Amino acid sequence: MNKESLHSTSDEGEKVDRPGRQFYIPSQIVDEFGEKGRDHLDKPFRAQLLLALTAGSFMTFGAIFSILLATGVEVKGIYHLLSGLGFAAGYAMVFISGSVLFTEINVLLPSYLFNKSGLMKVNIYKFWASAYVGNILGAFIVAVLIQMSGSLSSSFYTELSMYLDHKMKFMDRGVVGWFQVLVSGILANWLIGMAAFLTTAARDITGKFLGTMLPVILFVAGNFQHSAANMGYFSMGFLSSDQYTWYEYIFLNLLPASIGNLIGGGILVSLLFSYAYKEDIQTLEKSNS
Template sequence: MANEEGLKQSEENDYKATSQGEKIDTPGRQFYIPSQIVDEFGEKGRDHLNKPFSAQFLLALKAGSFMTFGAVFSVLLAIGVETKGIYHLLSGLGFAAGYSMVFISGAVLFTEINVLLPSYLFNKTGLMKTNIYKFWMSTYIGNILGAFLVALLIQSSGSLATSFYPELDMYLEHKMKFMDHGMKGWFQILVSGVLANWLIGMAAFLTTAARDLTGKILGTMLPVVLFVAGNFQHSAANMGYFSMGLLASDKYTWYEYIFFNLVPASIGNLIGGAILVSLLFSYAYKEDIQTSLGKNRGKGGMKR
């Protein structure tokens, strides 16, 4: 009873501080409130933009490499599993390992910055032109290169059992089934990409909310399991699967992977992350957000 009263009092104090325009300190509870999470998104987006280009690109390479590790682990855990529910659960848990490494290490993933950078741009004062497009593109290219390089290392190592490859082919067929639907399939991938980055945005939301390592891993795990089970088209995740597919299978070509999946999925990912997560939460909590983004940086805002 005393704990409940203490929690209630803490929340009331946070609400009063928010209403009076004060900066809320780290909460006593085991999670951050939503307005603090959106504020943190903006801070992370600003921090990513402020890094030197070499650091940005290296972190993008790291994030792409974690996607391939996650893809391989998801396939390995699902080999020989017949029950669909358990199959999807294990596959999702495998991929969650890759995302956990991304979120906790601070690596730069295309689909994560679809949430972080818009949160910065929506909430900072004095919006100015920045190198945002260059950063977005370099992150995307870095993710692809990182995913392919790790796939090359894994293939060169000869570590995977032969049972891995038929299972990988099933994953690739599942991802590329939209090719048979023509323009309708292209549009379906785009919509599926919206859903995928909505879920990954919520994974970032839950991970940011948690204050300990266990909470961050669990927060990452739940939305990732859902998007893997639903076959929602997540471009960064597909980079991992497709990189392995290019080296282990000749069923699809590189341009089919790119133009019939990654391009529409990436467009959908950008819409899902920027609008359905960043914009809507920023608007919903605009009265509560205590961000100082763009302040104390002179009249021009952030330096280029």
């Protein structure tokens, strides 16, 4: 059967063309995750690092856009909506450009490991680490350039301070707060994994944008701790004020959030769907071989 259209026969014996699906089914999406993970690994290291730097830079752009759109908005629902839309711009640039974002490869690489390869691949874990470092450097470099440009107004920095307080509110709760950030990170990357899922499902650019926006708006509104997003906010905060120290940003937020992100993306998206659609994926691979 043609994948793009379905054919049936009318009473008069004439073939009737019916349009095919406008999205990929879940087994195709998970299989595509594995293919994307392999594509990332096949790139030379310089390309991997450049794409990680680029993804990190988009996180800082998304962070400032989320603040700029929501500044001065008093109605909470509209505030969260605009803030989420702003950050969705950063994620859309990541997904469409093929940049290497730590929280996205938390979904792609486990899918590759579960469906295409084995777990003992040292180069995979080196790539994972380089993506994380590249994202931090990319976010910080863009923050430096933005500060040097002097483009943002004082109202932006007032709003940024409120964002940082919101992100760092857990640090006053000690060990309990650290684990709350971890759990919040699980939720955040579960949602970003579903953003990748919906974006991969879409077969046109409009669908990809919509698939990106909805989960991103939800994680921003819920203040779920997403390490890559926080790299953008924290880079701007570190350069513009002494509100928090670098080790507070890293050890009291980014570290537990990153652990949670690994769990949320790797287990609740990649492993869950890989296991649920295991037979379908194997059938799909046989038909493609």
